[in-house]
Amino acid sequence: MKYLVNVTTLQYSSDKCAGCGRCVEVCPRGVFEMRDKRATITDSDLCMECGACAKNCDFGALSVNAGVGCAAAIITGLLTGSEPTCGCSDSVSGSCC
């Protein structure tokens, strides 16, 4: 299943890639593949902006505005003026995760 196209904030600069393969190891959506000892993006629309790749890229080749794709969290974030966080532990956005 895929979500909306052309919305992801994922950015990749292949010139910084050292070919360690961590992004392939951590991405749960299969966005990356190793080709010629470098990571390549297969389909960026698969990305759900979880941030695992950027967190584990030690060469600064990846960046993404990571966050939760959760309507309740984003609405709460808008109302309170804070960053949307997954509200698993409070009752405001009980449907989250």
Added chain:
Amino acid sequence: MQTMQTLKFVKKEVPHYAAGEISTPVGNVFRVSSDWSRADYWGMIKSRVGAFRMNYAVAPGLYAVGEPTKGSDIFVSANYKLSFDILRRELKGFNAWVLVLDTKSINVWCAAGKGTFSTNELISRMAAVKLDIVVTHRRIIVPQLGAVGVNAAEVQKKTGFRVFFGPVQAKDIPSYVKAGYKKTKEMSTIRFPILDRIILTPMEVNPAMKKFPWFAGGVLILFGLQPSGVLFRNAWSGGMPFLALGLNTVLAGAFLTPVLLPFVPFRSFAIKGWIIGLLSMAVVVPLFGPAVRGNILLLIASWLFFPAMSSYIALQFTGSTTFTGMSGVKKELKIGIPLYLSVAGISLVLMMVYKIREWGIL
């Protein structure tokens, strides 16, 4: 009295999922069984329907599965009991260590997103249980979905342990280990099969139903409202079909849309929910007599309002999916919220016009 008190201080509380203890160079560690008890199954069911999912926890720390030694693998988990239970079940037949992080009883993925399943928590928990003395090797297996919160390079720099991000699902651990700690693409990809979607629907229906009394109250007051006060008989006879349509809408948005997700056209959850809301209205409206169909104002208001509500409820499911990103949901809300508010406003105006005509003012 004296002995009781001494006992209380000396004896650690033994959790029901523990099956004895094993001794290690750093003291005794609880051994856990790979078999689930009736309490474990009942706990899983209750946590799925949301009865106590917020405090379903195990104590953080080190646990043993089977007869682990200095060379055995270490698997990291969250202290949400369901996460821990699934891991120990899948480790049946293994001799392994399980390191449970304090994630405030939240599952690995959500905790990683919230920052409780984190690099710092992992490093300090490893130090607290003296993992470098318990084992002689230097590799630790972290669930892949924990990578959102764990920076492998930093863990290695501070502890000397190399982080292996294991499969997404614990059930793939045996094949992952057998393959020499290598994942296939299937093992590292998260899916969202129909069974998972069905399991998640109670947590969609519950919050929607919590708001339902407000809607029901509003409908009953609107229909019961007369120049002389609120009449119960009118409230019930006029309002009942709309309460039924409201329930139908919760069913459409919180149950049918999630279950049928990939089969409903369009990628937008708002549109998916609106389509299902519209279709379920088409099924239900003919069942009502003149109460709904008899008045053009009420009919228009219903066709506007209920599919829009189904759309809004369906949008909430983005919080439970495994493929929706923040930018996409923000885009949907940016377009959706003004539409929802306008639809609600128009429906209310139509309703008021209906009331005014009913009272014979116009």
